[in-house]
Amino acid sequence: MQKIAAIFDGLRFSESTLHYSIWIAKQQRAHLTGVFSDDPTYNSFNLYQLLKAGTDQATIRQFEVEDHGKREAAAGRFEAACQAAGIAYSVHRNRNVSLLSALEESIYADMLVVDAHETFVHDVAKPPTRFIRDLLTDVQCPVLIVPPQVLTPAVFGDIRNIVLLYDGEPTSVYAIKMYNYLLPSWQTLSTTVLSVNPEGNLLENKHLIKDFVRWHFPRAAYKVMEGEPEEEIVSYMLGQQEGTAIVLGAYRRSSISRWFRESMADVLMQTLPFPLFIAHNK
Template structure:
């Protein structure tokens, strides 16, 4: 049985994460586990201000903690209600430990993690969402789907392929996880070096054999030039595309991810990303 994890902050629950998760579980028949990261040190109020300005901080904290608990309980109730209405199997896991460490642990028992691109599980403005996501990707034991703020049903796939084991592994994992999504139009996008005289698809025959087995509606697009420039030039802004990419140490795609490719694609192209890191393989 496949197990998809949807990650939630009970104080600011992501509706897009919930909508993507239920939609994907309907396609795959997976169990949806809602993981609510209720870290013991994470509050919806400013503890420092309470301690500094309140005459009886203990009493105020007790009231605020109860409000926090109720808000988090409502988030769980909403998750359960939506899952029941969608007719999918679900489970709830609430954890009070360090969020990223808990997610890494949970990933050992999951087939996919679905998380909003802006999740930080912190009130600190210094902690950027891409830092949290990058930390998760560096240590996860399963693929991760990073989703934008607004849910849009996926109608087309784009797979970044460079011949590396991680880019091939991404295709294999996608084929394993989903059913009807494999029948969507998919573009296999490869970027050759600028000095390449004859454009080529790495591991041509083996790659086509694999993709023919996984997908049913394939287009191959081979370009040359700076990888990042070519990717942005050939991935048009769309509301319904899903981008598949691998992440591998010393892999050009992974290097671009570190440099901000993933963030730029989500912001400028507003599209979800399916990422299968090296550690999954």
Template structure:
């Protein structure tokens, strides 16, 4: 049995996170852990909501804190009912501390983290990739599935390949976590700088490896500047697709998948991203 940890904001519940989490747990017969993050620095109210006729009101503060607690418990209840309906093994974690360190701690004991691209765990909205997502991806100890704001069935898998160990490791981890997607249309996408170098790195080896897991996979070799060609290609084919990336690290393991590449994909395409460290 695998363990999937789905990360939730108890004050701004992401329905798509629940939908993806239940689907993945059903498909892999996994333990689904709902991680509901809390922080004394993050509440639904503003500072001026605490001001009464005689200054800071302890009564108002108590009322608003209880309201937030009730909201978190209610949304955790929605998660629990969905798990029971789907007959899943599940657990619920309320982590009352700073959000990023708590999620990173959860990642040590998970096979996969699942989180919505727009999560901020802050009253201030943000556009993907948010500060929270950047910090999470830089330090996670397991693969992460960054999902879209709206659930969509996965009909195609795109494996980004540049010949480096990081991207091959990501494909291995993806195959381990989501073997039921082997029957979906699968495309291996690579980029060459010019026609003179227009070939897959380690072509014989990678085709042999891919054929073991995705025998019907097709191959696309793009020519040109890596980021531009990838973004153009994925924008045209990302509908109902899931994209597998090889790394997300501050130092950048590969010339493709430095943090800037993953960031640009999150901004440019509306598709789930499976991201794994090597």
């Protein structure tokens, strides 16, 4: 049995994370852990602004009590949904910093599921958020980044089409391997291997990748394009139907190189409403 960990912000509960994680756990007959970090440094209110405005301690305490109630309700929502789905589950709650909690869980999980908009701070941010960037940089297992509720189709988890990004590098092959190992029930879905080469319309290590893919995705199609990957991949994906998920390796470059060039995962999170399965070997 696999173990999937779903990362939740108890103060801004993600219905998207809930539905995708339960849908996958049910398909794979996996154990689902709901991870709720009751981070004492994070509140739904801006403590600095309240203190600056002279808010009394009794009012601040009331806000803290309300936040506690929200976190309790979120954990209860997760448990009720798992029970209704008939899946094996557990709830992990601690008072650690949210990022550290998620990274620790990733050591002992086969896969994480998290909303692309998660921040675990008072302010709202566009993806990729600082939390997601830091998580992907140091995570110890594959991650499924899911779009928020407002961008997902009415039926959550209705994934029918898979695009495997391949650039000839080991990290892209590793991501395909991990996807195949962790989500075997998706092998029958419509699958396309997409490769973009700036130096020409060429598929790197053509015979090796085709030999590997045919044993796992025998009906996979290939799309090979010439141009800049960040531009051509986004252009291609914008033409894809709802229910598409993307598999890619990411964050293999050093932190210094990321100052000058965004990760492909960053670009896709900014522009596309599709789930991203991300795995990178270190």
